[in-house]
Amino acid sequence: MREVLDWTVHIVIAVLIGLFIVTFVAQITIVNGSSMETTLQDGDRLIIEKISPRFGWLKRGDIVTINDYPGLDSERKPIIKRVIGVEGDRIEIRGGKVYVNGEALDEDYINVDAQGTLEVNVKFSELSVPKGHIYVLGDNRLPGQSKDSRTFGTVEIKDVGGKAIFRFFPFNKIGTLK
Template sequence: MEQNDNKKNAKSELVEWLKSIAIAILIAVLIKTFVFNTTYVVGNSMYPTLYESDRLVAFKLPLYFTDPKPGDIVILNAPDVENKDYIKRVIAVEGDTVQILDGKVYVNGEQIEESYLIGDEYTHIYSENYWIIPEGEVFVLGDNRAEGASKDSRYFGTVKIEEIKGIAKFRYYPFDSRFGKLN
């Protein structure tokens, strides 16, 4: 009789462990799908804000309640390459106009202050220099404005908001002076 009780207890304990593991996996999947994700920086299109190999936390939850705002660093589906993500900064939102003149970026006729750029960096253009941002879309740029350094809205145009996967808010690696909240 005691041996049967031990088998029942072992079986019951195994079932409880399996339930706990399944619940933990489900919670992890739900968090990764709806709350936040991590991303790894490849390339230098966001230099000097982000460096190659930086690791970021990108929040998805805010996108269910509000659209990205100018200044937000976003993770988006690359419009020109399948199964690839880009990290860019939102410069303008629907209804805004963007113009690049003499290397400076103007939104709605006002030159924007870009403290995240190095010095008086020149913003190059590819072909167009004027955009009207349609409803449900944003205009994004990389922080590295050197010629050819960033594929962004100057290259592929505006981005549909539903193509944005998250708003990067925190750098969790490397553990140096750049660790912490993103601007």
């Protein structure tokens, strides 16, 4: 009986530690869709750290998961996008380019056609990012490929699930994410 109780205590402790890690520290996610091509592909497996959003450590260029936004289909949760603007930044999309605080971004990671990054909803194509929000875009900016801040506006940081830090599958693309 004592041995069973000992095993039970150890199993409960292990489960609680596991739940703590998945809830507050890190987890695995699978890319669903093509909105981050060419950086990420459908089916890529990533490790997401959850500490950066909690402490306000997100910065431009980070790849994040978003758990909720208006109109998000439950089977598509979470979505994954790149942070383009943080609170206080002025975002403008014009002439096929994205401008942050008046400077055109050099986005060598995006997948676009000859027209570049197009406006989707004019009210979200020129704005200032409010406190506690970020502006996100998918890397695949071909028409109809990425539902992002051009469609639904800025995202509250509380809705960010975490920051993608490492791809571990497919094996030929293992490595940190930029």
